[in-house]
Amino acid sequence: MQGTFFSVWAPNAAEVSVIGDFNGWKAGKDPLTARSDGSGIWEGFVPELGHGTLYKYHIRSRYRDYRVEKGGIRSPASGRFRRRPRPSSGISPTPGVTGRGCAAGKR
Structure with a gap:
């Protein structure tokens, strides 16, 4: 199945979700x-x-x-980010990697 696995450290969260144009x-x-x-x-x-999708984490x-939305941070998983009007991260493929831990792999 095509899609993206997300993981974030939020030790004081009650809820965490991924938000973006897709939802x-x-x-x-x-x-x-x-x-x-x-x-x-x-x-x-x-x-x-997959590749190019912009997203943020909504954390309660x-x-x-x-409540806060976190994004706009360049990370190995995101590869790119957008500052304005809505700061967010973007999904980039990890060459030669698929499955769990891959930013845009098959699962």
């Missing part, structure tokens, strides 16, 4: 799941997303219901 920038449509090992890492797979804190 109307709506939190909760593509939720991530916290690992059961207590590491604070949230992860999940969003089908049909377990403290006072604080």
